[in-house]
Amino acid sequence: MEYGLGMDSQAVRQKMVSNLAADGIADARVLSAMGFIERHRFVDTALVNQAYEDTSLPIGLGQTISKPGVVARMAELLLNGRADKLGRVLEIGTGCGYQAAVLSLLATEVYSIERLRGLHDKARENLRTLRLPNVHLLFGDGMVGFVKGAPYAAIIAAAGGEAVPQAWIDQLAVGGRLVAPVISGERAKQALMVIDKTPGGLTQMVLETVHFVPLKSGIA
Ligand code: SAH
Numbered sequence: 001m002e003y004g005l006g007m008d009s010q011a012v013r014q015k016m017v018s019n020l021a022a023d024g025i026a027d028a029r030v031l032s033a034m035g036f037i038e039r040h041r042f043v044d045t046a047l048v049n050q051a052y053e054d055t056s057l058p059i060g061l062g063q064t065i066s067k068p069g070v071v072a073r074m075a076e077l078l079l080n081g082r083a084d085k086l087g088r089v090l091e092i093g094t095g096c097g098y099q100a101a102v103l104s105l106l107a108t109e110v111y112s113i114e115r116l117r118g119l120h121d122k123a124r125e126n127l128r129t130l131r132l133p134n135v136h137l138l139f140g141d142g143m144v145g146f147v148k149g150a151p152y153a154a155i156i157a158a159a160g161g162e163a164v165p166q167a168w169i170d171q172l173a174v175g176g177r178l179v180a181p182v183i184s185g186e187r188a189k190q191a192l193m194v195i196d197k198t199p200g201g202l203t204q205m206v207l208e209t210v211h212f213v214p215l216k217s218g219i220a
Pocket of ligand 1: 063064065066092093094095096097098099100113114115116119140141142143158159213214215216217218
């Protein structure tokens with residue numbers, strides 16, 4: 001028994017993966033990455049029993065680890081059916097580092113920015129034993145992106161604001177795709193926004209309603 005997870009964690013994780021597939025996640029590489037990364041290692045001991053439920057969980061400092069269903073959905077949107085790996089990916093909002101770990105299996109390089117020092121340090125600790133050499137954790141304000149890694153094949157935000165910062169659009173490669181929760185409409189609800197940067201300009205889709213923590217500027 002590990003960490004009080006009543007069953008062998010592999011079996012519980014495979015159950016989560018079959019639920020994701022039943023909920024419509026079809027990309028085999030996404031499902032395999034979700035089955036490989038041990039989500040229970042990214043949450044507090046007291047929450048380990050809930051680690052494979054499709055729910056967000058507190059990770060400290062008022063932030064949450066995203067629902068597995070949302071992590072898988074966004075990864076699938078980023079891959080967009082392509083056969084090869086993604087190139088460089090920028091993640092805004094490292095949190096506990098779970099999504100960065102999942103993305104590391106789907107991309108050549110992952111640059112992940114966190115604005116809260118406490119969580120940046122926690123992610124570093126969580127990822128240490130996984131030894132994922134292509135994950136680069138950065139402490140800073142993700143609203144300005146990370147110019148040194150640009151241009152990115154994909155940009156993914158784990159926190160939602162009123163609009164997509166221009167810096168993210170600028171740092172997206174032509175042919176690249178951005179997925180972010182954005183507040184829209186009269187009822188101020190968040191929805192997933194997908195922006196493709198094509199040679200002819202930007203195209204935009206607004207998809208389902210989501211619930212992410214707010215995108216905030218500055219560091220703390
Ligand atoms: N990717 C995480 C989700 C973390 S929650 C996972 O794997 O589950 C979103 C994170 O975004 C929070 O930790 C929050 O502090 C961070 N965040 C919010 N605004 C940010 C900004 N401007 N730059 C960097 N991180 C930000």
